[in-house]
Every structure is written in structure tokens, then in C-alpha cells.
Amino acid sequence: MERYRDIIPDFDAFLETLERQQPVTIRVNRLKAMPEQVAERLKHRGFDVKPLEWNEWILQVEGEGSVAKTLEHWLGWFYIQEASAATAVIALDPKPNETILDMCASPGGKTTQMSELMGNTGLIVANDTTPKRLRALLANLSRIGVVNTIVTQWDGRNYPDLGLTFDKVLVDAPCSAEGRARENPDLKQGADINFVRSISGTQKGLLRRALELVKPGGIVVYSTCTFAPEENEAVVAYAMQKVPSELLPVDLPVPHSHGLTEWQGREFGEDMKRCVRIYPHHLDSGGMFIAKLRRLA
Ligand SMILES: C[S@@+](CC[C@H](N)C(=O)[O-])C[C@H]1O[C@@H](n2cnc3c(N)ncnc32)[C@H](O)[C@@H]1O
Incomplete structure (x- = not known):
């Protein structure tokens, strides 16, 4: 995690929290x-x-x-x-009767949270690629009592046009999961940079497709549970270049840091501060990155 020393506030408290049980x-x-x-x-x-x-x-x-x-x-x-994981859906703010795509949904922590907030109304399309994880998703939907959700299995990067108008899309992307280092000691030194670079390509494809699928004026929340700027701000900057969109402030009632405007000489722009970075010592939980985008007409 040393490469984050200059961007994580109170770095000693951060390291100390990683050593404590979550x-x-x-x-x-x-x-x-x-x-x-x-x-x-x-x-x-x-x-x-x-x-x-x-x-x-x-x-x-x-x-x-x-x-x-x-x-x-x-x-x-x-x-x-995890308390930190609950924040992405709070940022998306799902409302009753909306139509929402959950592009990377398994095992369903955020799908079920959205359904609860929507009072089981409207429609959620919950998608994932991995069969074993899809089974866990289906089991969780049933256990929680969700009846407003259908499940699909597509690579989100090529998600087809189903003829639905999505008000909102959640991209809770596969990531290097450094924010879960308290539960996975292998990650305490930080993720393998080659994996970070390769998953960043997938994440760019997922967020770009999400912005194409949401209705003009609609909202896309992009979240990861990692600290790597290559998987966070760099992905958001890429997708915004491909699909006209703007960053909205993420309004959360919890302590947090802001998105980075620069990383290793690459400028992301001042608006990237509107994103939220939650570190383990903020909530005594895991880590989270959240960006909230609106697709422009
Ligand atoms: C961070 S997890 C999602 C966690 C889930 N949102 C929750 O709250 O329980 C990322 C998920 O993305 C899925 N995934 C990986 N590549 C994908 C792709 N190309 N398209 C759609 N889903 C993908 C993985 O199978 C994994 O279940």
C-alpha cells in the first residue's frame, strides 16, 4: 500500500486499521x-x-x-x-417504480439493497457473468423476498439493447479489492499491478456500456472496493471521453475523502473531486470508490 502514502489521509491510522479485525x-x-x-x-x-x-x-x-x-x-x-459497501446504493438513490440495471450484481448485496429501497416495485435487471455467483444471487433474491428483479447473464461490456429504458445503472465493478485487505491478508501489500492494469481495461468497457445504456439524463454509479486510481479515476475519465456525461457530487452522510485530480502525472480534472473515496479507517469497515455520473443528452 506504500504507493498510496501521499493520497490516503492519516496514513498511519489507515495501516493500523488494516491490522484490526473488521x-x-x-x-x-x-x-x-x-x-x-x-x-x-x-x-x-x-x-x-x-x-x-x-x-x-x-x-x-x-x-x-x-x-x-x-x-x-x-x-x-x-x-x-460491509458498512462501506452499502454506500454505493445510497449514492445511486434508487426510487420506487424506477427501472435499474445492476450490471455486476452477484452475489446480490446491492441488488437486494436496491429492491428494499424501491419497496419491491419497478424493475431491476440484475446481471453477472459467473454461473456460480449467479446461483448465489438467485438464492439471495429468494431469501430476501425480492420480486421486482430479473436476472441475466451477459458480459456487461457487450450488454444487449433489451428495449428497456434504464433510469439508472449501477456498475459495481470487478476489481483488485484492496479495500477488502482486512479480510484478505494477501492484499495488505497492495494488489498486483499487472492485475490492476488488466482489470482496468474491463472496467472501462463496463462503465462505457453503462453510460450508453442509461437514458439521456439518467444516472450511472460506478463503484469499486479498491484504492488503485487506475481502476477508479482513470476509468471514469476514459468513459466520460467516450460518452458525453458529467460528474455529480456524491452526497453521503459518512466521513470520506475526495476523488483524485491527478495520479502519477496524469491529470483527471477538478470535477473528479466530486467522487468519493472511503478508506477503512473512515468507517472502521472496508474501502470504497464511488463516482456518480449523469449522461448528457
Ligand atoms: C464486486 S463484484 C459485485 C458485487 C455485487 N454488486 C454485490 O454487491 O454483491 C463484481 C462482479 O462482477 C462480475 N463480473 C466480472 N466481469 C464481468 C463482466 N464482464 N460483466 C458483468 N459482470 C462481470 C463478477 O462475477 C462479480 O460477481
């Missing part, structure tokens, strides 16, 4: 339960439960054993999700 957080499924109800049941099972200050629907859970093995989990009362 708290488990769950997102209460508002289609089936209320936060108090879930908290009460989990406390009864011996877990310590407290809502996050910035979002009462996300609970931090501590205790012996796995919260995944509780009846409440199998009933779909909650989804185990």
Missing part, C-alpha cells in the same frame, strides 16, 4: 423486518448489537459464532454487508 455489520431487510426486531432477536441469541450512527438500518453485531447461521438470517431478515 466489525461484522448487517443490513436489516426492510421488506421483512424492523431494526429493533432484528436487534432484539439477535440479542436473545447472545449477540451484542448496535445500530450505526449514520444509518439505523445497519447494525454492528459482535458475538460468538456466525450471525449467518441464525434462523433470522435464513428467514431473510437481514443481509450481511
Whole structure:
């Protein structure tokens, strides 16, 4: 992670956080339960439960054993999700009755979150390429009680025109996942730069296609769980050159840093500050990059 020393604020706190175990957080499924109800049941099972200050629907859970093995989990009362990961959908702000494409959806953490916020109305097209991960997506949709979603299997870079008008598209892209280093010690030194360069090509294709598919004036949120500017600001800059679009401010009620305007001599422009970088020490969670774009007519 040394190459990020100059861009990550309070770098020592960042490194120290990577060494600490990440708290488990769950997102209460508002289609089936209320936060108090879930908290009460989990406390009864011996877990310590407290809502996050910035979002009462996300609970931090501590205790012996796995919260995944509780009846409440199998009933779909909650989804185990990193607090940082929940921010991308908050930025997208899905509304009831919208039509939304989730281009890289499996295993469904963000698809289910969108469906909950849409009250199971409108339409989500949840897409992914990987068969095993698609099975996990289908299982999660069923467990959470999602009925406004269809599932497709396409390479998002060549996603076909289905004749649907997408109000919004979420591209939660495959990435080098440096923001998950607390759970994957292999990543604590930073990702392999060759992988970073190669996945950056895929990400550019995905975001470009998302901007082509969304309706003029529609919103695309691009997110990754990595710190590499090659996978974040550089991807956004590329796609904006291909499809006329503008960056919108990402309004989040959590501590964060801003997108980079420059990296290794490459200028991205002042507007890139509108993107959000969440580091593990911001939320005592994982890392996240979020860009919010509007396609111009
Ligand atoms: C970061 S994960 C998505 C996590 C998911 N959004 C969630 O919140 O649970 C990225 C996903 O992109 C999928 N993927 C990889 N390449 C893809 C492509 N070319 N088109 C569509 N999906 C792709 C992977 O299979 C993986 O499931």
C-alpha cells in the first residue's frame, strides 16, 4: 500500500486499521423486518448489537459464532454487508417504480439493497457473468423476498439493447479489492499491478456500456472496493471521453475523502473531486470508490 502514502489521509491510522479485525455489520431487510426486531432477536441469541450512527438500518453485531447461521438470517431478515459497501446504493438513490440495471450484481448485496429501497416495485435487471455467483444471487433474491428483479447473464461490456429504458445503472465493478485487505491478508501489500492494469481495461468497457445504456439524463454509479486510481479515476475519465456525461457530487452522510485530480502525472480534472473515496479507517469497515455520473443528452 506504500504507493498510496501521499493520497490516503492519516496514513498511519489507515495501516493500523488494516491490522484490526473488521466489525461484522448487517443490513436489516426492510421488506421483512424492523431494526429493533432484528436487534432484539439477535440479542436473545447472545449477540451484542448496535445500530450505526449514520444509518439505523445497519447494525454492528459482535458475538460468538456466525450471525449467518441464525434462523433470522435464513428467514431473510437481514443481509450481511460491509458498512462501506452499502454506500454505493445510497449514492445511486434508487426510487420506487424506477427501472435499474445492476450490471455486476452477484452475489446480490446491492441488488437486494436496491429492491428494499424501491419497496419491491419497478424493475431491476440484475446481471453477472459467473454461473456460480449467479446461483448465489438467485438464492439471495429468494431469501430476501425480492420480486421486482430479473436476472441475466451477459458480459456487461457487450450488454444487449433489451428495449428497456434504464433510469439508472449501477456498475459495481470487478476489481483488485484492496479495500477488502482486512479480510484478505494477501492484499495488505497492495494488489498486483499487472492485475490492476488488466482489470482496468474491463472496467472501462463496463462503465462505457453503462453510460450508453442509461437514458439521456439518467444516472450511472460506478463503484469499486479498491484504492488503485487506475481502476477508479482513470476509468471514469476514459468513459466520460467516450460518452458525453458529467460528474455529480456524491452526497453521503459518512466521513470520506475526495476523488483524485491527478495520479502519477496524469491529470483527471477538478470535477473528479466530486467522487468519493472511503478508506477503512473512515468507517472502521472496508474501502470504497464511488463516482456518480449523469449522461448528457
Ligand atoms: C464486486 S463484484 C459485485 C458485487 C455485487 N454488486 C454485490 O454487491 O454483491 C463484481 C462482479 O462482477 C462480475 N463480473 C466480472 N466481469 C464481468 C463482466 N464482464 N460483466 C458483468 N459482470 C462481470 C463478477 O462475477 C462479480 O460477481
